[in-house]
Amino acid sequence: MLDAAERPISFSLSERYGAVDQWQRVLARAERSIARGRSVCLQVAPARIGMFFGLTASANLFMMHPSYRAIAHLPLGERVRRMRDPALRARILAETPVITARASQHPGAGDDRRFRPPCGKMYRMGRIPNYEPGPEPVAHGRGAAHGRSALEQAYEGAIDG
Numbered sequence: 001m002l003d004a005a006e007r008p009i010s011f012s013l014s015e016r017y018g019a020v021d022q023w024q025r026v027l028a029r030a031e032r033s034i035a036r037g038r039s040v041c042l043q044v045a046p047a048r049i050g051m052f053f054g055l056t057a058s059a060n061l062f063m064m065h066p067s068y069r070a071i072a073h074l075p076l077g078e079r080v081r082r083m084r085d086p087a088l089r090a091r092i093l094a095e096t097p098v099i100t101a102r103a104s105q106h107p108g109a110g111d112d113r114r115f116r117p118p119c120g121k122m123y124r125m126g127r128i129p130n131y132e133p134g135p136e137p138v139a140h141g142r143g144a145a146h147g148r149s150a151l152e153q154a155y156e157g158a159i160d161g
Contacts, residue, residue: 008039052125054158064097083159091153102113122150124157132134 013030015023030040053060055076062068071082082088123133148156 008041010041010043013042013044053122053154060158061151062158064094064099065092065095065100067095080159083155089155093155122154135142 008157013023013026027042030042033040056152060068063072067088068083071079071088083092123130
């Protein structure tokens with residue numbers, strides 16, 4: 001891709017959960033392209049990068065689960081009401097995310113990690129966002145003490161607001 005670019009190219013270089021050495025391979029490819037005369041600029045964030053997930057956000061942890069997709073079109077209140085149903089909750093939590101045809105057109109879309117972030121490294125923002133949480137992610141909080149997985153805790157957080 002880098003050598004095929006006839007115009008200058010700029011993109012983010014970051015470490016990806018589950019592929020911690022991928023950035024080194026990308027950097028090596030960029031350096032080879034630069035050595036061949038291509039204009040490549042890599043951007044590196046000065047601090048860790050994060051994403052917000054939620055039922056009203058552009059992405060949520062369950063958006064690729066078939067049972068969630070079946071209700072995704074509903075207004076938020078109705079969606080939350082249905083997600084509180086124990087049977088639907090169990091189905092969604094047990095499902096494997098399914099990559100859609102549209103998503104499969106994007107590089108890396110065949111990798112389920114793209115749609116199942118590392119819940120054990122997530123933090124709940126709360127009504128008043130805390131942008132500098134402590135070292136313990138949500139998976140190590142009170143939920144883990146009660147035998148709930150990080151994904152279950154994320155589900156509860158999504159429907160409890």
